[in-house]
Amino acid sequence: MGSQEVSTVDWQGKHVTVAGLGVSGIPAARALHERGALVTVVNDGDDERARAQAAELEALSITVRLGDGATLPPSTELIVTAPGWQPDKPLFLAAAEAGVDIWGDVELAWRLRGDNGRKAAPWLAVTGTNGKTTTVRMLASILEAAGLRTAAVGNIGVSLLDAVLGEQEYDVLAVELSSYQLHWAPSLRAHSAAVLNLAPDHLDWHGSMEAYAADKGRVYEGNTVACVYNAADPATEDLVREADVEEGCRAIGFTLGAPGPSQLGVVDGILVDRAFVKNRQKQAQELAEVSDVNPPAPHNIANALAAAALARAFGVEPAAVRDGLRNFRPDAHRIEHVADIDEVAYVDDSKATNTHATEASLAAYDSIVWIAGGLAKGATFDELVTGAAKRLRGVVLMGADRALIHEALTRHAPEVPVVDLDRTDTGAMSEAVEHAARLARPGDTVLLAPACASMDMFTNYNKRGEAFADAVRARAETSA
Structure with a gap:
């Protein structure tokens, strides 16, 4: 099916099961x-809550x-399933045995x-282990600056069904897509x-890194104009090579270095384009x-x-x-500067819920007191600690799986x-900030970049970031 073709389905009398109430399930049930x-x-x-939602749908004879x-x-x-439902659920195994198709909310939209x-x-679709939301919001800001009617939708919180209907x-549309959504x-x-990057994440859901990468790579299937990949992450380029795209679709790389032909990159503090210019062999725009770029941290420039x-x-x-880039303002809890106290910067990157995101966050600062820990989701931390060891002034650990990070620090940064x-x-967050402040020296950054999920202690990463910001502001008041 070509990119601009619209599929028509005769829904009249079709028996459809919607798996899961919530953000995607209720709009899907109503639309069908x-x-x-x-x-x-x-x-x-x-x-x-589920009973209240059910009552609303049952009033429609659903x-x-x-x-x-x-x-x-x-x-x-x-x-039609909510994206988080795992592929090995009995419902889906029974469907496969019965020859019943399974779509996600993105497929339905x-x-x-x-x-x-x-x-x-x-x-225009964006996926990757980290940076999806920021990139999609930047993209929407650029499209708006061009005078186009657009919206940032998908996994970003705005229902795709609402956008298309x-x-x-x-x-x-600037569309953020998770690996779960692409699977279905x-x-x-x-x-x-674009696939921004690939690092181990959600492997309990996908079963393996290969399956996770394959689901991410689905975003390139059938692209008509460009498959955008990260030149610093060969796995993303491999996915482009494996994709079945429309004739004439191009592979476009991005790099933090000087770009080659068919790439975008950085030269002397300037973002330049050597892909969409007439003579990309010799010219750059x-x-x-x-x-x-706000903030101008390396991963955010990417x-x-x-x-x-x-x-x-x-x-x-x-x-x-x-x-569009000048107009863009990052979301809360994404490398958000909270305050400077006694010449120490306090930065909230509670959104860094895995090692890949935290690696990028740690790379943005020279001397860090790192606040980390939470639910590890099966992650290991040796590579993260090895790469960051020289930047660490000290570490404050909290949360259910903090011992895993502590063990990696003992192995690879015993002097920290x-x-x-x-x-x-x-x-615990207030105490963590107090300990971090004692470890910090003028010029340091106290960085909340947990490398873990938040649900052992907080409702979500937003609440964790708010707790950090509240603790920092309370300290700022007592230090004033």
């Missing part, structure tokens, strides 16, 4: 019901089964785009797409200055180059790239002082 499908929603949980997400409802012809009679907006018309999106065909590559693939002029907080209550 409105098109005449016979919808049954199944959900593992049966708590107060069948809801709570506390039973394992059994395949009779007559099911299609399953892809199939329904243009269903409202308007022209379907092309998708809502009243707002778009010229192009077999017919997705983007205008152009200036796009923006490194100082236009995000900006990837966003610029996708925008340029869509025909955006250089001035809009510059203006470590404070091990033997507590997992939310109040």
Whole structure:
């Protein structure tokens, strides 16, 4: 199916099972019901919130089964699943045995785009282990600066179904896609797409690094104009080579060094394009200055180059790239400067929930007191600690799996002082900041970059970052 072709499905009377209530399941159930499908929603949980959601759907004559997400409802012809449901769930094994297709919310949105009679907006898609949200938001800012009607959607929190079926018309969509979403999106065909990086993550869900990488690589399938890859991460280029793309689609690299032909890169503090110029063998187009990127940390400059590559693939002029990057403001808890106290900077990167993100965060500063720990999700920390050892003034550890990081520090950075907080209550963050302040010296950065998930102590990484910021501000008041 070509990128601009719209798939039509006769939903009238089709028995569809929606797996999971929540952000994706409820819009999917409503959209399918409105098109005449016979919808049954199944959900593992049966708590107060689920019952309230079920009541809303049942008022529309949608069948809801709570506390039973394992059994395949009779007559099911299609399953539409929430992205987080693992492929080995009994429901999906039963579906495979019965020959029932399984789609995710992204696949459903892809199939329904243009269903409202308007022209379907092309998708510029972004995936990768880290940096997706920032890159997609940068891309949307650039597209807006070019005067295009756009939105940042997908895994970023704005439902793709709402974007493709809502009243707002778009010229192009900037789409963040997780590996979960790509796993369940077999017919997705983007205008152009980028894989920012690849590092072990969610291996419990995918089963292996190879399966994880293969799902990420699905974003390149059927691309029509550009497959954007990270020249510093050969695995991303390998995925481009393996992809089945439309004839004429180009491989476009981005690099923090001087770019070669068909690449974007950096020369003397300038972001330059040697891919979308007439004579890329000899010419380069200036796009923006490194100082236009906020913050100008190395990994964030890489995000900006990837966003610029996708925008340029869509025909955006250089001035809009510059203006879009200047207009962009990063989300909270992503290398967010909280305060300076006694010549020490305090930085919140609670979003660094895995080792790859934390490696990038640690590389942005010269002398660091590192606050880390939480749920490791099966990660190991030897490589991370080895790479960061020379930058570490000290380390404060907290959370359920802090011992794994402590062991790596003992092996690879035994001279670095470590404070091990033997507590997992939310109040531990204030104590962590106090210990970090005692370890820090003027010119240092106290960096919250946990390399772990937050759910052992906090609802999510946002709450963890807020606890850090609150503790820092409280210290700033007492130091004033």
